[in-house]
Amino acid sequence: MIDQSVGDVMTRSTRTVTPDVTACDVAGLLAEHRIGSVLVVDPETDMPIGIVTESDIMRQVATRADIGTVPVESFMSSDLITISSDECIHAAAALMKEFSIRRLPVMDDGELIGMLTTSDLTHYLPRIRNTILRERNELAG
Amino acid sequence: MIDQSVGDVMTRSTRTVTPDVTACDVAGLLAEHRIGSVLVVDPETDMPIGIVTESDIMRQVATRADIGTVPVESFMSSDLITISSDECIHAAAALMKEFSIRRLPVMDDGELIGMLTTSDLTHYLPRIRNTILRERNELAG
Numbered sequence: 001m002i003d004q005s006v007g008d009v010m011t012r013s014t015r016t017v018t019p020d021v022t023a024c025d026v027a028g029l030l031a032e033h034r035i036g037s038v039l040v041v042d043p044e045t046d047m048p049i050g051i052v053t054e055s056d057i058m059r060q061v062a063t064r065a066d067i068g069t070v071p072v073e074s075f076m077s078s079d080l081i082t083i084s085s086d087e088c089i090h091a092a093a094a095l096m097k098e099f100s101i102r103r104l105p106v107m108d109d110g111e112l113i114g115m116l117t118t119s120d121l122t123h124y125l126p127r128i129r130n131t132i133l134r135e136r137n138e139l140a141g
Numbered sequence: 142m143i144d145q146s147v148g149d150v151m152t153r154s155t156r157t158v159t160p161d162v163t164a165c166d167v168a169g170l171l172a173e174h175r176i177g178s179v180l181v182v183d184p185e186t187d188m189p190i191g192i193v194t195e196s197d198i199m200r201q202v203a204t205r206a207d208i209g210t211v212p213v214e215s216f217m218s219s220d221l222i223t224i225s226s227d228e229c230i231h232a233a234a235a236l237m238k239e240f241s242i243r244r245l246p247v248m249d250d251g252e253l254i255g256m257l258t259t260s261d262l263t264h265y266l267p268r269i270r271n272t273i274l275r276e277r278n279e280l281a282g
Binding site: 024027028030031032034036054056059061062066067089090102117118119121122123126127128132133 | 259
């Protein structure tokens, strides 16, 4: 339970866009689906080539870029840090801390299967605590 | 350690703005300080009256509002859900899950003293695990 895997906690649905989509259209997607990021995929291979987060769009707004025309490929993060679904959630948390990121695309055998966010991990905390307390009682009892 | 308090894990610095500040200027603040939200305070009492997050600004962008002029008071969340610094982090996590929020302003005796985010809790996960494993070893003997 403490070493729960990423696959058990991640969000299975992931939204993707192609590199030519505008900042404004991505903002619409994020708002509509109440999500914090979309992955950018190569339109030919369908492989992830970048990620665009709320913070990235925020920076475009802050610099007064023309968000109605600026394509995501011009400001996406292309150094994708990913994790596999069989990794444990503590390794994922350590990775997020190390790189100051809030989201990890989950990839198995080169295929995108989900997204792990700080919210997914936070929602899991109360369950960890309950298990620990139960375990302590069993050991003590 | 499992029942670590909010005060031990929260971020102590919080940014505040007055209700008349524009969406674009808040976007600038969020981008500059690499934070996800600012609290909106009453200019006379300095008391928090709302919160504006990246997602709120995202929705303004998505609806093609004039972000250079729209004031935060017109779209901030004014139902502030707060927590006190002596609550345990698992209660905070449960609250975040219940209300689908990623940030909790931390208030003691009516005074704003920090902010707790899903990132703060995530960064804490590896430490929880190490403590649990150590404790198990001690109990095992």
